[in-house]
Amino acid sequence: MGNRCAVIGVGQTHYTTKRMDVSIAGLVREAALRALEDAGLTFKDIDAVVIGKAPDLFEGVMMPESYLADALGAAGKPMMRVHTAGSVGGSTALVGASLIQAGVHERVLVVAFEKQSESNATWALSTHLPFNASLVVGAGGYFAPHIREYMRRTGAPDHIGTLVAVKDRQNALKNPYAHLRIPGISREMVESTPMLWEPIRYLETCPSSDGACAVVLSSEQAVTGRPAWVHGTAMRSEPIFRAGRDTVNPQGGKDCAADVYRQAGIADPRRDLDVAEIYVPFSWYEPMWLENLGFAAEGEGWKLTESGATALDGDIPWNASGGVLSSNPIGASGLIRFAEAALQVRGMAGEHQVDGARRALGHAYGGGAQFFAMWIVGTDKP
């Protein structure tokens, strides 16, 4: 795994539908300055900047890293951009961590963002090229059949997705940065919303958010403040069209989890981890990823959700922050998971803090559930 790496600063913007008061540059800077403030540092203390976001065609700003260098104090420093679709926030953190682990830099600023109010995401994901007759209507249209197949295979009752939609929004009420804050959120409220891409209901989907997230990563000797130590990092990908590909329980996700658990010495994730921030943009992905990530046996993930084990007061809280279901600035959503995992083991998650959390998993996936990024962070030095 190389040299030790720690998260020493976390900064987030308040996620919301429209941040009309700032440019994209202003948005990323806000998160970066908060992360630096958390670490007690300034741009002068940063050796390199790594930035991540979803496809350029979303906001139509090509190579945004060039335009954002000034806003992130990157003039004269190495700066690079990462792109792995929806998992990009996680991959960006891992690229930043690799620069510390490899001994290249002492401190790296990692930033990810999306300004969905300026973005035309569904259009950008469904450009109708000549000769091509794709029938996928946005991300929901792509994932709905795989959710249906999960329900068929496992016999999970219909209300499991509703339970997740309610649980994550209840958690969001405890997170001041969360976008969707719905007082009195209930099963009845979720079930009264229309099917968009059956079996996915409106309130079982993530919102479109403006927002940015930043973390400051540090080598062991450059640590300031309260660190979250990186115990393991892993990325995997797989082709979207391949005979025998299991789109419900992708091999890439299983392999990625096995790798990160091995590095961190995790034998049983449900027992050995205290909290997990998992990329769940559609509610049914909680039970699906519970199985993919080994928290439950195949076919049993929905039972864990139903038992309340993943609730804030359960034995393995998932998405204490409210998750992607409550805030989704796409490019940043993965980094928010990684950052929230770090906040938990630093004991700095505020009202949604899981008591005594010492080891946490951050997870992101993207594309057609084909790109995976994960890290495990802990209170103790690895």
Next chain:
Amino acid sequence: MPSDPLTADHVLEFPGGYTRTTGPVIGRFLTELRDGRLMGVRTAEGRTLVPPLEYDPATGEPVTDEWVEVGPAGTVTASAWVHEPRENHPLDRPFAWALIRLDGADTALVHAVDAGSPKALPPGTRVRPVWRAERRGHITDISHFAPEVTKIVSPVSTRYRLTASPSLTRFLEGVRDGVLIGCRCATCEKVYVPYRLTCPECGNPIAGEVTLPDTGTVTTFAINNLPDPRAPEVPFVSAYILLDGADIPLIALVGGVPAHQVRQGMRVRAEWVPAEERTLSMTNIRWFTPTGEPDVEL
């Protein structure tokens, strides 16, 4: 029979307009306005009045002779929308009368705001004066106020010339002729459709073609309730269809059956458009429609 009452239009207007003496306070304000500056006057209590008054309405005392430059930007505190402007209104299109507190002022000025729509002018909106080219020392030296620039439209357009790959061209030729062309990887034996030249599983080149039937099984599907130009109606079913003999499903419409009667495991067949209407395109298959055979165990 009573006759119609006598009526006539009448304009009561002193020719050329009244003359008015401004006094030192209003005169200073208008003189500065002619120079393109917005000025306020301080009261004895330290408040800045814009537009200035000669006597402080709060105390009745004369205002001081201390002047401060304010604005030019300001904040709308309230507004009333004028749907149909009158002849002597400052703008010939719908606009708002607004109370504008200029930066540095403690009171608000009434002026017109060209905002496009009443929704664009909530309290708190930042506005700036649009000056007339020729000023003469009158409040109408400011033609109107306009919201600050907060967003722009940035057109992005890139023109491509796309050439279909040889394998996709071959597949579409088959679709034009009413045949679905796939291929079998010699190494891992998997059958792919559409036809392709390398195996995504093992990376080996693929040589031979396989002709697949236009029948298959729905493995899973979504019922889409959002409209799409490629779908005939809402809701529509987009399904993964595993053609008989293939190892990877195609995504296609299912039609000819109500959306909620589509099932996983349902047997379907391609419904082709008439031969004379076919092109090098997947639109030659209108959709897949149930065959009526028993469902397949998945």
